[in-house]
Amino acid sequence: xxxxxxxxxxxxxxxxxRYALAGGPFEVDAVSxxxxxxxxxxxxxxxxxxxxxxxxxxxxxTAKQWVNDAMSKWTSAALRDSGLSSQKIVVDVxxxxxxxxxxxxxxxxxxxxxxxxxxxxxxxxxxxxxITKAExxxxxxxxxxxxxxxxxxxxxxxxxxxxxxxxxxxxxxxxESSNPVTLTPEQFKSAIQHETGHLFNLDHxxxxxxxxxxxxxxGSCPDAQYIPTMFPELKTERQGTELKIDDKVTISWIYxxxxxxxxxxxxxxxxxxxxxxxxxxxxxxxxxxxxDSLKKExxxxxxxxxLYPACFNDGHYYLYGIVPGRTYEVMYEQLSPLYxxxxxxxxxxxxxSGFPQQNxxxxxxxxxxxCPSGGQTIDMGTVQVPVSNPCPSSSxxxxxxxxxxxxxxxxxx
Amino acid sequence: MKKMILTVxxxxxxxxxxxxxxxxxxxxxxLSTIVSSSDVxxxxxxxxxxxxxxxxxxxxxxxxxxxxVFLVEDVLKGDVKVGDHFAFDQINETRESSRAKGIPYVxxxxxxxxxxxxxxxxxxxxxxxxxxPGADQSVFNVxxxxxxxxxxxxxxxNKGLFNALPVQSxxxxxxxxxxxxxxxxxxxxxxxxxxxxxxxxx
Numbered sequence: 381x382x383x384x385x386x387x388x389x390x391x392x393x394x395x396x397x398r399y400a401l402a403g404g405p406f407e408v409d410a411v412s413x414x415x416x417x418x419x420x421x422x423x424x425x426x427x428x429x430x431x432x433x434x435x436x437x438x439x440x441x442t443a444k445q446w447v448n449d450a451m452s453k454w455t456s457a458a459l460r461d462s463g464l465s466s467q468k469i470v471v472d473v474x475x476x477x478x479x480x481x482x483x484x485x486x487x488x489x490x491x492x493x494x495x496x497x498x499x500x501x502x503x504x505x506x507x508x509x510x511i512t513k514a515e516x517x518x519x520x521x522x523x524x525x526x527x528x529x530x531x532x533x534x535x536x537x538x539x540x541x542x543x544x545x546x547x548x549x550x551x552x553x554x555x556e557s558s559n560p561v562t563l564t565p566e567q568f569k570s571a572i573q574h575e576t577g578h579l580f581n582l583d584h585x586x587x588x589x590x591x592x593x594x595x596x597x598x599g600s601c602p603d604a605q606y607i608p609t610m611f612p613e614l615k616t617e618r619q620g621t622e623l624k625i626d627d628k629v630t631i632s633w634i635y636x637x638x639x640x641x642x643x644x645x646x647x648x649x650x651x652x653x654x655x656x657x658x659x660x661x662x663x664x665x666x667x668x669x670x671x672d673s674l675k676k677e678x679x680x681x682x683x684x685x686x687l688y689p690a691c692f693n694d695g696h697y698y699l700y701g702i703v704p705g706r707t708y709e710v711m712y713e714q715l716s717p718l719y720x721x722x723x724x725x726x727x728x729x730x731x732x733s734g735f736p737q738q739n740x741x742x743x744x745x746x747x748x749x750x751c752p753s754g755g756q757t758i759d760m761g762t763v764q765v766p767v768s769n770p771c772p773s774s775s776x777x778x779x780x781x782x783x784x785x786x787x788x789x790x791x792x793x
Numbered sequence: 794m795k796k797m798i799l800t801v802x803x804x805x806x807x808x809x810x811x812x813x814x815x816x817x818x819x820x821x822x823x824l825s826t827i828v829s830s831s832d833v834x835x836x837x838x839x840x841x842x843x844x845x846x847x848x849x850x851x852x853x854x855x856x857x858x859x860x861x862v863f864l865v866e867d868v869l870k871g872d873v874k875v876g877d878h879f880a881f882d883q884i885n886e887t888r889e890s891s892r893a894k895g896i897p898y899v900x901x902x903x904x905x906x907x908x909x910x911x912x913x914x915x916x917x918x919x920x921x922x923x924x925x926p927g928a929d930q931s932v933f934n935v936x937x938x939x940x941x942x943x944x945x946x947x948x949x950x951n952k953g954l955f956n957a958l959p960v961q962s963x964x965x966x967x968x969x970x971x972x973x974x975x976x977x978x979x980x981x982x983x984x985x986x987x988x989x990x991x992x993x994x995x
Contacts, residue, residue: 520924
């Protein structure tokens with residue numbers, strides 16, 4: 381083999397782009413299928429901006445400040461532990477601003493950054509929406525008018541575990557009154573919070589669906605404070621005002637620090653179909669039970685099998701940030717058919733449906749669980765959902781056995 | 794040698810696809826926006842669907858589209874007549890296939906042959922494709938009950954359709970006795986819906 385061919389192959393591996401999964405992390409290791417979420421290399425998201433304004437009313441400096449504020453919320457995610465007196469930082473990731481690329485990025489030059497070559501991660505302010513339009517108009521001439529931001533993770537390393545480059549294009553046309561859909565600055569900042577979450581490798585979260593469903597953006601939304609930033613639809617500007625527990629738990633387990641691991645517990649288990657095969661695509665959540673408000677506030681969710689590609693034989697879930705000494709119930713439910721396609725959940729494009737929300741009981745039959753001290757794992761065992769598996773039985777690879785132990789026993793270890 | 798290495802990397806940058814895994818939030822659009830953003834709107838029966846691959850020279854493995862033909866039963870907007878066999882092409886790529894081809898994913902909307910829909914469609918794009926404004930927000934299932942009453946509903950249970958409407962549109966709602974401060978959610982009478990859509994075009 382010539383040295384140039386070797387070089388080509390090595391470079392090809394280095395520059396391999398990994399595709400997105402959802403319902404927890406956006407990207408997972410799809411090289412060795414190790415069941416881990418990708419992290420930014422060195423736990424540091426180095427981002428640059430450009431010189432253009434976001435809209436006629438939002439200049440470059442303000443737009444950069446909005447992005448910086450959003451990044452800071454993610455990198456300072458904190459949870460209350462069993463003491464409940466103060467919040468403790470549970471995340472180990474930095475966002476470092478690298479300055480501007482030194483020019484106004486527009487529809488004529490954005491492909492210099494929106495490509496799968498190694499390079500800078502750039503946040504682009506698309507005043508007037510021309511870049512978003514260029515990306516989408518061949519397929520839908522209107523869609524650029526409804527997309528506040530596009531986020532892509534573009535390059536990962538050869539291990540498939542580290543993110544090296546991404547991009548966000550924020551579409552300023554949604555801030556212009558001439559656009560058919562107009563967002564207020566506060567609503568747009570919520571979208572920035574959401575898109576930066578994707579850049580950190582978070583995907584959409586189905587948490588408090590019952591609260592979010594009746595809400596309309598700009599209309600009344602009782603309990604808006606409980607809708608997470610990473611909910612798939614922008615329902616209220618409050619989604620970005622502060623991170624919710626599910627948002628904080630997700631960023632922290634993707635980038636855990638020792639506090640998350642030592643001061644909090646994890647609930648895990650496996651979802652199977654009616655025939656006992658691992659089942660991906662079921663939303664599992666754990667929530668506090670002491671009061672109605674805690675049931676809405678202290679919730680975290682994960683889609684079963686989301687740490688592996690579609691139709692991989694894995695149905696595990698991991699619910700982190702469980703406060704020791706507190707009581708939780710664990711539930712499974714179908715992913716909402718309201719959110720499919722680009723605002724949907726993966727790993728399955730047609731996740732299992734037609735089953736009711738159900739409590740997952742512990743091995744002793746109790747409907748709630750708790751752990752006495754941090755660092756422990758509560759194993760809910762295996763639960764069978766009375767539904768057919770959307771994946772053919774011959775499909776997929778199998779996990780090496782991490783997670784649930786099977787047999788339906790509850791085990792604290 | 795340096796030139797050769799540079800060439801290899803330049804080649805690679807051309808070969809590796811850009812992955813536009815559009816991961817963004819849905820923004821609800823109201824009926825006024827759906828009407829103004831559409832070129833045609835009609836109630837009709839999906840007669841046929843044919844998958845087509847176009848532009849193989851431009852996209853890896855070509856661009857997946859679907860060619861649909863609808864028998865038009867009623868017209869709400871645009872240059873189309875009752876009895877027409879209205880044909881259009883629409884993108885037919887999934888999230889996964891879009892990623893693999895390095896193209897933006899704009900959503901998947903499909904129609905079942907034999908079913909009746911009320912559908913709003915954009916004008917043709919630069920490559921001749923149409924798409925419902927806001928994706929499935931602009932596609933309504935048509936339900937006719939035993940008494941012959943026809944209602945329509947989209948996948949979002951019509952939520953947000955009447956939210957933040959312009960003043961003129963609010964007047965139209967009142968003409969069919971819909972309170973814009975407390976708009977209905979769920980299926981809506983088709984005749985009322987048609988009146989609203991026609992009123993929004995005046």
